[in-house]
Amino acid sequence: MAGVKIVTCHQLLPEMAADLNQVETVIFVDAAAGGAAGETAVSLVKEDNTELVSTHHLSPAALLAYTELLYGQLPTAYLVTVGGASFDLGESLSPEVAAQLPTVLQAVKKLLPDHSLTSSGIGGFA
């Protein structure tokens, strides 16, 4: 898909600020603890430089703050969250969450007005 890059990661990392400096729009997609299983929510993300610094955790808002402080510009940022059903050890999505994937995909596609996201891209989301 031209113009769209999918990055899979287990957590956000400081050096991703250099990547965010290169894009117009970033969409963070993640599981959410709490809420109904499979429930999809979309929100705008604003930069926040008040977060406690840790190498084990970096929020989308703090990463955006890095980007602005270092490079002086910000992409438009969205957060798409999907309510998790189970956070126990496992190798696949729970049936409740898996059933909601088309809804998640639709939510992401709506944020990409100039592109169409094919189903082959789903595997790229962590």
Next chain:
Amino acid sequence: MAKTITIDPVTRIEGHSKITIQLDDRGQVADARFHVTQFRGFEKITEGRPFYEMPSLTARICGICPVSHLIASAKTGDDLLAVQIPETAGNLRRIMNLAQIAQSHALSFFYLSSPDFVMGFDSDPAARNIFGVMQKYPDLAEDGIALRKFGQEIIELLGGKRIHPAWVVPGGVSAPLSEEHHQEITQMLPDALERIQRTLRWFKGVYETFDDETRTFANFPSLFMGLVDEEGELALYDGRLRIVDAVGNIVADQLDPSRYMDFLGEAVEPDSYLKSPYYKPHGYPAGIYRVGPLARMNIISRCGTPLADQEWAEFCSIHRGAVLSSFQYHYARLVEILYCIERIQQLLDTPTILSKHVRAHASPNRFEGIGTSEAPRGTLMHHYKIDENGLIRWVNLIIATGHNNMAMNQGVKQVAQHFIRSTNIEESMLNRVEGVIRCFDPCLSCSTHAVGQMPLHVQLIGPDGELLDEKVRG
């Protein structure tokens, strides 16, 4: 009345710990202890698993330096297979290890420690963080981000992903280096070189302003240990162990790491999950030694690359004999990043680096194997015993942070004795106690093979056990 101070948790380090500081009847620091309060126990979890799963399993010990565990574990697997891995595989593993050390050092220096150098140890803690560095010295912060990205991208190009790549396997690596990726890595090197040289110039211009910290941050005589090659050059992937004393004399050289039990003991203290290794010939606790960047700079005869050798010579000139202050771990990290960049270039230039022969195949030929390499924080040892089916029966992991346990404890005591002047925990004292631990860049998730973050908890306790003051952060 004697008292105790407790710092729990410790911040801007990897893992979870607390510090207690014991005061005597006169209110002077009598003792201080660094307690590692997390535990996961990979040595037990992995029993019964096939040995070839160990690189992937043990890499999960840490998200910062998974490559170090991958390499030490795969080398243990090589030993169990009793194979000589292809030369190209060894060189590709070396490149990944160098990239790993560069990115980990960048994280430690720029992300965790530079706020103290830029803002000052006594500055407002609300601004003493990476955001403060970005605002005051954006170029420095950008260099840090770029050097971290440099290391991570090489790991990803080689292993397919940045965190927990499964590319390093017993017998070699699972795929050769492509011409395209060779070119991509080569093109990254000049920019990384420029950035680390700029950072070195900056740090050499400011570190002398931290005279108090240099004098008191774990600045004492000890042994130093690390791997060197046959010529005494810096060896981060393989080699033999050299031990140097505080004066710079070689105490032992070309020790076979696989015989570590002959010369390293592991003491256990009741108040910490972190073991206390020591050099057996000197006994416990006299056999205290340090590992990691400072130790490596102290033990080697030279780095082995032109620019790093120049910087190493300058580094050595700051103190007669071995450099004893652990504050200089930060300086040593920068010299090592420079070395890593130069060494990657050397390895990429080897004629066989694009060879497709990158893996030796065999079944286990031994029931016991040991693998040793240098991780960012120091010497890393994996030791496995397997049964006739290749299943793990016994594991011992000696992690870099563990080697430094006694030195970290002694360093905390030294800082506490210098900076504590009342029964209250002052912010400047708190940050310096954390600061001495940060010099070692300990990874407690690695050293106890445990999960979790590393906030700080400090307690100040009197001689009768009364809790006088307490601070919790993180």
